[in-house]
Amino acid sequence: xxxxxxxxxxxxxxxxxxxxxxxxxxxxxxxxxxxxxxxxxxxxxxxxxxxxxxxxxxxxxxxxxxxxxxxxxxxxxxxxxxxxxxxxxxxxxxxxxxxxxxxxxxxxxxxxxxxxxxxxxxxxxxxxxxxxxxxxxxxxxxxxxxxxxxxxxxxxxxxxxxxxxxxxxxxxxxxxxxxxxxxxxxxxxxxxxxxxxxxxxxxxxxxxxxxxxxxxxxxxxxxxxxxxxxxxxxxxx
Amino acid sequence: xxxxxxxxxxxxxxxxxxxxxxxxxxxxxxxxxxxxxxxxxxxxxxxxxxxxxxxxxxxxxxxxxxxxxxxxxxxxxxxxxxxxxxxxxxxxxxxxxxxxxxxxxxxxxxxxxxxxxxxxxxxxxxxxxxxxxxxxxxxxxxxxxxxxxxxxxxxxxxxxxxxxxxxxxxxxxxxxxxxxxxxxxxxxxxxxxxxxxxxxxxxxxxxxxxxxxxxxxxxxxxxxxxxxxxxxxxxxxxxxxxxxxxxxxxxxxxxxxxxxxxxxxxxxxxxxxxxxxxxxxxxxxxxxxxxxxxxxxxxxxxx
Numbered sequence: 044x045x046x047x048x049x050x051x052x053x054x055x056x057x058x059x060x061x062x063x064x065x066x067x068x069x070x071x072x073x074x075x076x077x078x079x080x081x082x083x084x085x086x087x088x089x090x091x092x093x094x095x096x097x098x099x100x101x102x103x104x105x106x107x108x109x110x111x112x113x114x115x116x117x118x119x120x121x122x123x124x125x126x127x128x129x130x131x132x133x134x135x136x137x138x139x140x141x142x143x144x145x146x147x148x149x150x151x152x153x154x155x156x157x158x159x160x161x162x163x164x165x166x167x168x169x170x171x172x173x174x175x176x177x178x179x180x181x182x183x184x185x186x187x188x189x190x191x192x193x194x195x196x197x198x199x200x201x202x203x204x205x206x207x208x209x210x211x212x213x214x215x216x217x218x219x220x221x222x223x224x225x226x227x228x229x230x231x232x233x234x235x236x237x238x239x240x241x242x243x244x245x246x247x248x249x250x251x252x253x254x255x256x257x258x259x260x261x262x263x264x265x266x267x268x269x270x271x272x273x274x275x276x277x278x279x280x
Numbered sequence: 281x282x283x284x285x286x287x288x289x290x291x292x293x294x295x296x297x298x299x300x301x302x303x304x305x306x307x308x309x310x311x312x313x314x315x316x317x318x319x320x321x322x323x324x325x326x327x328x329x330x331x332x333x334x335x336x337x338x339x340x341x342x343x344x345x346x347x348x349x350x351x352x353x354x355x356x357x358x359x360x361x362x363x364x365x366x367x368x369x370x371x372x373x374x375x376x377x378x379x380x381x382x383x384x385x386x387x388x389x390x391x392x393x394x395x396x397x398x399x400x401x402x403x404x405x406x407x408x409x410x411x412x413x414x415x416x417x418x419x420x421x422x423x424x425x426x427x428x429x430x431x432x433x434x435x436x437x438x439x440x441x442x443x444x445x446x447x448x449x450x451x452x453x454x455x456x457x458x459x460x461x462x463x464x465x466x467x468x469x470x471x472x473x474x475x476x477x478x479x480x481x482x483x484x485x486x487x488x489x490x491x492x493x494x495x496x497x498x499x500x501x502x503x504x505x506x507x508x509x510x511x512x513x514x515x516x517x518x519x520x521x522x523x524x525x526x527x528x529x530x531x532x533x534x535x536x537x538x539x540x541x542x543x544x545x546x547x548x549x550x551x552x553x554x555x556x557x558x559x560x561x562x563x564x565x566x567x568x569x570x571x572x573x574x575x576x577x578x579x580x581x582x583x
Contacts, residue, residue: 048380052366052373059368128364131422134328135381136354273331277291 045137049145050152057115057149066114067153071107075161078103079168090178097181104162104190105233108198109226111154114146117207117222119146120275123217130276137261139267146204154198162190188248196255201226203262210270213278281306281430281461282327284333289322296322298435298485299336304461306429309452311476312465313573315404318482321361322464324434327352327365327463341429355383357423359433361367367408371399374407375421382426397451405453414443420451431462437471447474473569481576496567499523501574504541505549506534509558518555521547536563
């Protein structure tokens, strides 16, 4: 119940800021547009030549779940500090795990929903734009698993790193400065994909998923350990 | 309800509070007074389970703040110095959020808390539109929404205009009628005297605890002021009654320290008349809490 209350409150507060709302909508639409444009450029190529373009376009949908959570999560703790709401929040029975996980999910869930929604739009557009529709064999299990299995783990990873920075930062500007770093580790699998465009196999996806799962568990543990209520209350004036 | 057992908190080498020992009983309002930096906010945070003690412990609603702060937090309502609300959200949404964190499932409790502080008509307005006084009232509603047995209030009227401060004080007076233990940190001595059953004066250590009347008596004793029509030099020295601790003539007023004015005043008056004094008035000297406070804070240990 507390986790749910925290998530709903955060969304209510976050999306009341029009710039955040528009920002969250613009980035996925822009990325989907870029991906669609990339694929559209190869519309006259034979289907086997379209496959690498299609693979490259799909990478945009792996970047999105990493980028959106960072922008949402980085303000979460530092924002509470700035508003002076952290003390009453910490005075409630909310545990560190609930606080950390709840605020991460606040960033992860919209990122995933938006990514998947624009991915659906992309597929719809591509099936209309390309005369032959989606090239056969491109949208295989490894890619689908990457989009629906790895994306949540990557989004969580980015959100947890951003949260870690947010809880340790003494100023929102400093938090934003460091938040860019949250994207870098999550981009590693994307970089690997980009050089292995034709060889995104199931084994690699599962291996990556396992590594991200372990990393996320470690980050969550670290985040909770590093979230020192006392330090935050005492240092933040 | 609150038992403070040698509570100590250090921030590095600096001692914020040291060896605090006092209790707050159910239905009692204890005023915590002290100069800035005396450790009042630290004490509230320790008792709210927000800070861990460096030494000692406190039992709040039966749970140790040192060993089980997670059990303390649901049983305490806190009004911090800065009320801290989500300004973009409405009054009702803010309160509902905190109510849910405290495990309150019944939405009627939120409405009751709003009605109790008189904010039901502003419930759909963003907190950003509320005045400071109304935010303090909302903070009280938040502290009450889960019906805790213990309330910790850190300067709830600080920075409010007299009217808003009075509204908050009236509300606190109402709350003290219920069987809650209330710890009230304040700089406002008149507020403390009006609302608190007992006063604790803090200056890193506890300087004194007692009811305002007890503290006055402990510090200054009881004195009677006799206003004379014909002040005669030497009259103070001529007062040879066994219960008179001291007597001093100042202009036409004779100050007489004695143990029990209720019993001794008639004898005193009779003796003064025998000595030729013409008495205009006899009254007990009124000491203010401010005098007590200043004496304790500037004078030192009286506990």
